[in-house]
Amino acid sequence: MRRTAALVTAGVLALLSGCTGGEGAAPDAAPTTEPAAPAQVALLPADGAADVAPAGPVEISVTDGELTEVSVTDAGGAPVPGRVTDGRAEGTEVWTPDGQLEWGTTYTLTATAANADDEPAEATSTFTTVTPESVSTPSIGPLDGQTVGVGMPIRVYFDEPVTDRAAVESHLVVTSSTPTDGAWNWMSDTEVHFRPSQYWPAQTDVTLDADLYGVPFGDGMWGEKDRTVSFRIGEKHVSIADAATHRLLVYDGDRLVQDYPMSAGSPDNPSYNGPHVVTELNADRVMDSSTYGVPVDSPDGYRTPVRWAVRLSDSGEFVHGAPWSVAQQGNSNVSHGCINLSTENARWFYEFSQPGDVVEIRNSDAGTLTSDIADWTIPWDEWQAGSALK
Structure with a gap:
């Protein structure tokens, strides 16, 4: 009787041992993962910024995540249509309005990003555009639709001295059907010219986009509006x-x-x-x-x-x-x-x-x-x- 009981006990122990995988193996451990870093969103203009240039960049920078949504509203909460494009700096996006931001107006920018775990992060900035002391629209030559010879430079004339030349020049964009190596030169505080290193190629179409609305000219003067002038270089004389x-x-x-x-x-x-x-x-x-x-x-x-x-x-x-x-x-x-x-x-x-x-x-x-x-x-x-x- 004692021998039979011992055999039964040994069999039970063997069965229990087989259920644990044998040879004393422990159950498989569950994998462990670190949570993704939270996304961080930075905005420009910063919250509370005043006297913001209407033509200035509206930038969204995202770290440890990707931008998922951007909205801009005016002071009454109405949405301002716009589009988002890649900025110059890595991880930076630029929001551009479909129209123009108004003078002396408050806007709210809201941007949302998500990290690798799809967890959202949001940032909000409320800023106010500048109320200008004065506005100015420069004169431009040649005139729109004119045909001129190969020696005619593009000339932009201002009513008052321009002290923020870099801001103005960066918004004067020249394109031509025959590419050139042209450059701007400030002839004076009130006049800037553009020409190539050699005379213009004959039979070339040239366009100047003077996107000067909301651009600071300096000393309280701002660009009043955008202008586009297209002209043609005719025969070489x-x-x-x-x-x-x-x-x-x-x-x-x-x-x-x-x-x-x-x-x-x-x-x-x-x-x-x-x-x-x-x-x-x-x-x-x-x-x-x-x-x-x-x-x-x-x-x-x-x-x-x-x-x-x-x-x-x-x-x-x-x-x-x-x-x-x-x-x-x-x-x-x-x-x-x-x-x-x-x-x-x-x-x-x-x-x-x-x-x-x-x-x-x-x-x-x-x-x-x-x-x-x-x-x-x-x-x-x-x-x-x-x-x-x-």
Whole structure:
């Protein structure tokens, strides 16, 4: 009896041992995982920010997560339509309104992100845009829809001095159908020009997007509105007026089409050297010395009607008909600084020309051109140094 009971007991123990996996093995342990770091959301403008530029960036930065939702509402709670795009910095998104943020208005930005465990995190910023002391819309040349020559720079003129040049320049965007290496140069506090390193390629379409609404110009002045100007670069007309040979060589593209005798500025009134840009054409014009400071009734003064006048600078230089100097054209310089041609030749040149064409005056006794458009006299490295964006 005792032996039988011992066998039964041994069998039960063996059965129990088999149920535990044998050889004393412990049950499988449950895997352990660390929770994901919570997502963190930072906003710009910061909560409570005032005098915010309406055109300034609205940025959302997310750490340890991904952005899932962005909303902007005005002071009344109405949603402001917009879109989110990637920012320049890694992990940064930029919200851009479909329209424009208003002056002196309070907005609330709310952004939500989720971490790797899909746990949400939210941040909110309420900010107010600036109420400007004054607003300004600059003038732009060339005009929208105009066709100009290869030497015409883009010119932007401001009513008052611009002290925040970098902010303004960063919102002046030039695109062209033929890519160029163009750059901006601040000619003064109220004027900035854009040109390529060489003359524009002929038959090129150019667009300036001056996105200046809500951009600070400095000293309390702000951009009033956005403007877009599109124009076309036409045929390449670059002429050479040589004061030493007394010849005007006229090129259509790379082809010489005219070789005219001419008379440049006299030794007492020499023409300026350098590339001149055509800005104006007048079939009839009165040349008046008082326009550049010499009284008409003085010994050197004059008031003379001329035909077929093509303006080259704001210092009184033109290509025009001068029948009184035909005998000197081709052999001596006798003008007050203009390029004198016969009436017939001047008419041909007038009909050939367009604003933006270039006339390069060479070998004159005067210095280098100083004019409202003397852009091509500035070496390219110096031109680039005139940009506010480094």
